[in-house]
Amino acid sequence: MPLLQICRQCRPSVSRFAVYSAPASSRQFSASQALLARRVKKSPGLTKKALAAKANKKKARRNIFESEKMTLAEAVNVLRAVEVGSSNAMYELTVKTAMPRGSAIPKGRITLPREPKAKEKDRxxxxxxxxxxxxxxxxxxxxxxxxxxxxxxxxxxxxxxxxxxxxxxxxxxxxxxxxxxxxxxxxxxxxxxxxxxxxxxxxxxxQGTNEWKGDKAGTIRAPIAKLDFPIEDVVKNVRHFLGVVKRATGNQRDLSAQKNQKKGNAPVNAITRVILSSRQGPGIQVSDI
The missing domain is CATH 3.40.50.790 (Ribosomal protein L1/L10, domain II)
Structure with a gap:
């Protein structure tokens, strides 16, 4: 008997034994735990302008000597002061070239006035x-x-x-x-x-020569002297090496080569920067090259 047809006095006693049946049109709910789907918002990617600004900021993180140029003798003195506790440290010379289109990777062989390390025998x-x-x-x-x-x-x-x-x-x-x-x-x-x-x-x-060679970007790196060398010997080695590199890259030509070769036969690979560094010291750009 429907619950609505019972009088109010009898309704409490009957409601304890009545079984309520939900209408067929009612919504059935699951007894399992409800899962809430949360939509995660993707962070927007960086624009080209933001990426360029980030790259420029990364490039700006350089040592304090990056924008400062020194003479070769001053750079040697600074690195010697930095490496005061490392008597076996080595000076390294880095020569960066422009590498225009059509230019070959610079390479050659050299004998320094005072070799910084023992010559390795070629096989x-x-x-x-x-x-x-x-x-x-x-x-x-x-x-x-x-x-x-x-x-x-x-x-x-x-x-x-x-x-x-x-x-x-x-x-x-x-x-x-x-x-x-x-x-x-x-x-x-x-x-x-x-x-x-x-x-x-x-x-x-x-016999008695060492090979030097640049990379694909035209950067040449070579050990140039030991830390305990006198400043005069370090300067001689650097000057001699730069002279060989200038002739190999076309920045300086021999008179005999100019007579035998036509002018403008090979493109000049300009030297853009010369940096002197050491194992623990900074890279210092040399001004008098």
Whole structure:
């Protein structure tokens, strides 16, 4: 009997035994715990202007000597004061070049007036035959042979820090060794002078020299002197190294080279900055270069 048809006096007693049935149209609720879905707002990405400002702020975090230029002698004195507790520290010279389009990565060999560290002996491999092979052996080449050495170079059995070749054999070794030695900077080439008939003379000129080489951005780094060197010796080493780099990058030309080469034949790779630093000291830009 519906609850509404019972009188008010009997309703309390009957309501204890009546079973209430919900209408069929009522909403059924689950007994499980309700989960609240919260929409997480994604933070908007930085605009191009904000990214540029962030990059400029990062670049601005440099040492106090970044915008200050010093003479070479003053830079040496500052670094010596910073490294007062490290007698074995080494001065490092960093030369940054502009690297215009069409310019080659600067590289070369040098003998400093006073070497900062012992010279590492090169292990020389020479592709030559006949009289050139005999002269290479007498000059001090470690491995000498013809095209039969190619398999040993490919497999890694023949290891070398310098590879020379005569013009007669360069075409026979290039197809197999170009992809292997090229990325390592060891492939003989006429531009570097490692493809030559005068192999023995090239080896003799290498004795007592060290190789220097820039990276893809045109930055050259080289240990230039020890901390306990007199200031005069450090200055001589820096001047001598900069002279070699200037000639290799076209900033300074020899008179003999100007006579033999046409003007403007090779692009000039301008030197933009010269920085002297040490192991624990700051990088100081040199003004009198």
């Amino acid at each position: 020389i491999l020479v592709f030559a035959e006949g009289r050139a092979a005999e002269d290479a052996k007498k000059a001090g080449a470690d491995i000498v042979g013809g095209a039969e050495l190619v398999d040993g170079v490919v497999s890694g059995r023949h290891q070398a820090t310098l590879i020379l070749c005569t013009p007669a054999l360069i075409r026979s070794i290039t197809p197999r060794l170009g992809r292997i030695l090229g990325p390592r900077g060891l492939m003989p080439s006429e531009r570097r002078g490692t493809v030559t008939d005068d192999v023995s003379g090239f080896i003799r000129r290498l």
